[in-house]
Amino acid sequence: MRYLGLIIASVFLLHASAGLSYIQVKDVTMIPDGEDLRLQVNYTLEPFAKLYVLALGCRHIEPELIRLFSSYQNVKTVKAKPTTATLVVESAGTYLDGYYLYDAKPLSAPVSRFTVVYPEGVTRTFINVTATPSIFVEKNALRMAAR
Secondary structure (H helix, E strand, O other): OHHHHHHHHHHHHHHHHOOOOOEEEEEEEEEEEOOEEEEEEEEEEOHHHHHHHHHHOOOOOHHHHHHHOOOOOOEEEEEEOOOEEEEEEOOOOEEEOOEEEEOOOEEEEEEEEEEEEOOOOOEEEEEEEEEOOOEEEEHHHHHHHHO
16 A cells, blocks of 8 residues: 555656646635635546545645645645635735725636625626636625624
8 A cells, every 4th residue: 555655646746747737726716804815726636636635635735726826925725625625815905994905816827717705695706717806895794794
């Protein structure tokens, strides 16, 4: 079993170092939360990567998920599973006159479906995006959504 893990890891690392993307992002959901953003990413893995994750866990694919949002500072993985991950971008928004403002930031790869869930429950979906949308959220709306 140990040797199988080494073989899988070697193939996975060779595949990744060749510049081949082993993660295909299906969709991203962005949820503003004060200064932070919560990002839910749904993806598929290529067969070797899927085998690697099943054998050794998701921690080695987390850097690739974080790299998708590399234009942000302070991106952290909260939870990663074989097909979905939750990330948090700390201090992504700026507070100004009762509103949190989140500037658009480029993504390292295109995303076919990007959804923003506003605190009031309203959702807005964008198709084939290469950057996060620029949005603003009223501070009081965040408080009401927390209740």
